Amino acid sequence: MQSPTPFARIGTRGSPLALKQAELVRSRLSAAHGVDEADIDIEVFSTGGDRSQKENTTLSDIGGKGVFTREIDDALLSGRIDIGVHSSKDVATAMPAGMQLAAFLEREDVRDAFISVTVKGIDNLPQGARFGTSSIRRAAQALRLRPDLQIVPFRGNVHTRLQKLLDGVADATLLAMAGLNRLGEGHRATAVLEPHQFMPAPAQGAIGLAVRADDSRLADLVAKLDHGPTHAAIAAERAMLAVLDGSCRTPVGALTRWEGDRLYLEGEILSLDGQSSFQAQDSGTDPEAIGAAVGQALLDQAGTDWLARWAAT
Numbered sequence: 001m002q003s004p005t006p007f008a009r010i011g012t013r014g015s016p017l018a019l020k021q022a023e024l025v026r027s028r029l030s031a032a033h034g035v036d037e038a039d040i041d042i043e044v045f046s047t048g049g050d051r052s053q054k055e056n057t058t059l060s061d062i063g064g065k066g067v068f069t070r071e072i073d074d075a076l077l078s079g080r081i082d083i084g085v086h087s088s089k090d091v092a093t094a095m096p097a098g099m100q101l102a103a104f105l106e107r108e109d110v111r112d113a114f115i116s117v118t119v120k121g122i123d124n125l126p127q128g129a130r131f132g133t134s135s136i137r138r139a140a141q142a143l144r145l146r147p148d149l150q151i152v153p154f155r156g157n158v159h160t161r162l163q164k165l166l167d168g169v170a171d172a173t174l175l176a177m178a179g180l181n182r183l184g185e186g187h188r189a190t191a192v193l194e195p196h197q198f199m200p201a202p203a204q205g206a207i208g209l210a211v212r213a214d215d216s217r218l219a220d221l222v223a224k225l226d227h228g229p230t231h232a233a234i235a236a237e238r239a240m241l242a243v244l245d246g247s248c249r250t251p252v253g254a255l256t257r258w259e260g261d262r263l264y265l266e267g268e269i270l271s272l273d274g275q276s277s278f279q280a281q282d283s284g285t286d287p288e289a290i291g292a293a294v295g296q297a298l299l300d301q302a303g304t305d306w307l308a309r310w311a312a313t
Ligand SMILES: NCc1[nH]cc(CCC(=O)O)c1CC(=O)O
Pocket: 087, 088, 089, 090, 174, 175, 176, 177, 178, 179, 203, 204, 205, 206, 207
């Protein structure tokens, strides 16, 4: 039911995971501000990333930056909605002028899950097994351990991918634990992967709230939902990604942890076949500075022409 004068209008994609996340944000907003959930509208948008799901395209094919957010960004900037709810890992580092990721809910499990209906782990896959993923990061990480694997394109929402496994389209896949948990499907994980071997995507597992940069009412509204440690970690990971071009054409992993007040960031870039990789790490108290330093250290090792040599075309 659309309220005539909603307290806030939330914009989201329409996948089951995106809707769950939007509903979570609505319930948090309602609790934080003492308003009825019925006074918070959820508006669903189809993004370019959603429309290309049926094709055998990788995310780098469909243009990368902003492909899962553009329609929601436009609605935010035009004032049709007040808050864009995103999986932060799908948000390009270069955001449109006039908007910002202002708040982050507490992060879910950052790790990737290995899922198979036939084997217990990646080591148990038979020679030349079909590994379903359209993520160049996950493909590179899997190929690093198992260069014999045959990577097969695997798109669609979480349930579609789980069904494809049951249908035998691939022998195994990787999915974010965060998405599985939010959908109540965490039990589908065959194994949770060690996050240094399978470093998560920068900002994986964190719901981000985008608002218009000039709107202080909205900034205050979402500030109550912000989880400080998550916000700082995402800032560091995204700052690292920004130095590394910020596109999804290159396999990039990031992992943060706290030791007291000190934030540690580890970063990794891989060649598409996973046979070359570079790692760097730094720590400190300024998230943006840590991220920039790790990104630069990775670039220094890989050489300035790394993107041309390693990027998906
Ligand atoms: N690109 C799709 C996407 N975007 C965010 C998540 C998972 C949830 C999250 O990272 O917050 C997923 C699915 C997946 O990678 O398994």
